[in-house]
Amino acid sequence: MDKQDYIAVFDSGVGGVSVLRELRRLMPGENYYYFGDSANAPYGLKTTEQVRELTLAAAEKLFSKGVKCLVVACNTATAAAIETLRSAYPQRIIVGIEPALKLAADRHPHGTIGIMATDVTLREKKLAQLLERYSQDCNVIRLPSPGVVEMVESGKADSPEAIALMQAELEPYASTLDALVLGCTHYPFMKNAIRAVVGDGVELLDGGEGTAKETQRRLKDADLLNDQQIGTLVVENSSEQQQKIDLTYSLLNQK
Numbered sequence: 605m606d607k608q609d610y611i612a613v614f615d616s617g618v619g620g621v622s623v624l625r626e627l628r629r630l631m632p633g634e635n636y637y638y639f640g641d642s643a644n645a646p647y648g649l650k651t652t653e654q655v656r657e658l659t660l661a662a663a664e665k666l667f668s669k670g671v672k673c674l675v676v677a678c679n680t681a682t683a684a685a686i687e688t689l690r691s692a693y694p695q696r697i698i699v700g701i702e703p704a705l706k707l708a709a710d711r712h713p714h715g716t717i718g719i720m721a722t723d724v725t726l727r728e729k730k731l732a733q734l735l736e737r738y739s740q741d742c743n744v745i746r747l748p749s750p751g752v753v754e755m756v757e758s759g760k761a762d763s764p765e766a767i768a769l770m771q772a773e774l775e776p777y778a779s780t781l782d783a784l785v786l787g788c789t790h791y792p793f794m795k796n797a798i799r800a801v802v803g804d805g806v807e808l809l810d811g812g813e814g815t816a817k818e819t820q821r822r823l824k825d826a827d828l829l830n831d832q833q834i835g836t837l838v839v840e841n842s843s844e845q846q847q848k849i850d851l852t853y854s855l856l857n858q859k
């Protein structure tokens with residue numbers, strides 16, 4: 605492995621761009637290879653076994669491209685497959701994203717924390733472990749969020765439909781929440797719609813920045829940080845629609 609090799613960033617679709625932008629902010633000199641599996645999204649409604657197979661297939665493909673580190677920028681894929689991935693590739697640096705529950709509990713001890721995530725993430729043991737470890741003193745409300753991934757994948761995250769969807773899903777809880785954990789990498793792109801419903805008093809937290817910092821730490825420990833000024837970016841998507849590539853860049857450049 606070489607410092608010039610790619611950091612591969614993988615998601616079920618365009619959502620992992622919310623992690624890619626944090627990675628690029630923190631480590632602009634790195635070369636990135638972003639792969640979104642939009643042809644198979646949403647992962648969150650599949651069986652754990654299906655998500656695991658898709659994730660392993662994506663990892664195999666990415667590791668053939670000169671990759672020094674794989675970032676699984678998908679909470680669903682991390683929940684279903686991170687252990688299998690790590691045992692299949694014990695020599696590789698693999699970083700997975702997790703819902704920002706620790707951060708939420710640290711900032712709101714004894715608070716009421718909503719966690720929005722996909723069905724797979726909500727039912728897998730990884731979340732139960734996080735809750736047990738960090739959020740015992742908090743009141744945690746699980747919020748399955750049907751339709752949100754599809755809304756982002758279709759490029760409508762900032763639309764009146766997005767606000768209507770968030771109204772239907774979040775309004776009943778809005779007045780009780782101290783913090784809302786966005787436990788799927790697609791959700792940060794819905795922040796405007798979420799804010800429109802929950803207001804400014806609820807802190808929105810996601811795992812993008814923490815994942816970028818962890819990636820930097822792992823690469824530093826392995827002496828694999830790239831010290832060039834400006835890195836490169838390759839974007840690939842399993843969907844044949846050009847819209848997915850265009851959407852990836854437009855989400856990446858969004859302020």
Ligand code: DGL
Pocket residue numbers: 615616617619620645646647648649677678679680681722725753787788789790
């Ligand atoms: N972006 C993924 C996550 O972080 C899931 C989206 C999907 O259901 O495909 O959980």
